[in-house]
Amino acid sequence: MSARAQVRAWRPGLNGVVEVLHAYFPSHAYPSHTHDAWTVLLVDEGVVRYDLDHREHDQSRTQVSLLPPNVPHDGRSVRPEGFRKRVLYLEPDRLGTDLTGAAVDQPELLDPVLRRRIEQLHGVLAVGQEPLEAESRLTLIEERLRQYLRRQTPPARLKDPGVASDLRDLLDARLPTGVSLDEASKLVHAHPAHLVRAFSREYGMPPHRYLTGRRVDLARRYLLEGRPAAEVATLAGFYDQAHLTRHFRRMLGVTPSAFAKP
Structure with a gap:
């Protein structure tokens, strides 16, 4: 018998986070779609391959992926055993829409400190009993993400789509x-x-x-x-x-x- 998908999703009482998602997908492939939120993705098992703005990317458990609002992406497992992931969806103004281009050009972050901080925040949110700790950890995560995006921002990506x-x-x-x-x-x-x-x-x-x-x-x-x-x-x-x-x-x-x- 094949394994079944496992999903836990909730809205935490933390300003700036619109959804937390913990999931295991043995075979599901996401079709192309968008979110109105910043997607902060950790892969805990397996390898995920996704197309973001027509460019292919792979993510393993050593990385953090940051997908910007309103940019189409999909997702699928590279390995036959599927993948397990944790996701934070952040309100679009938490990082700034002017940084979208930088995230599109380089969505993968190989940053052990950032990954550890995100894992810690997931642990706090799963229990839901330490709001000050959650706020503090989110603040540090957002600061590090903004610093990364500002270093990557390419002026040519800023355009009017008409x-x-x-x-x-x-x-x-x-x-x-x-x-x-x-x-x-x-x-x-x-x-x-x-x-x-x-x-x-x-x-x-x-x-x-x-x-x-x-x-x-x-x-x-x-x-x-x-x-x-x-x-x-x-x-x-x-x-x-x-x-x-x-x-x-x-x-x-x-x-x-x-x-x-x-």
């Missing part, structure tokens, strides 16, 4: 209700075909896939608040619970109920 950025802002504002391509083209003042091509070129996925991924992201937040899956499906913009479950399982490898299970 209509693609406008459409992303519109999709983010309309997550539950959605928006038709015709309406979006009128609001953004661009031909629908040009809008799709520009968005896909800038973010590595078509607008509909981005919207679905962001809705799954929103569903995660509601599930961690303790809301039932049927209610979450409506709040996050899915047709029904089955629709939510299909996309949630495709994205995360587990059902909504398994994801939010205590």
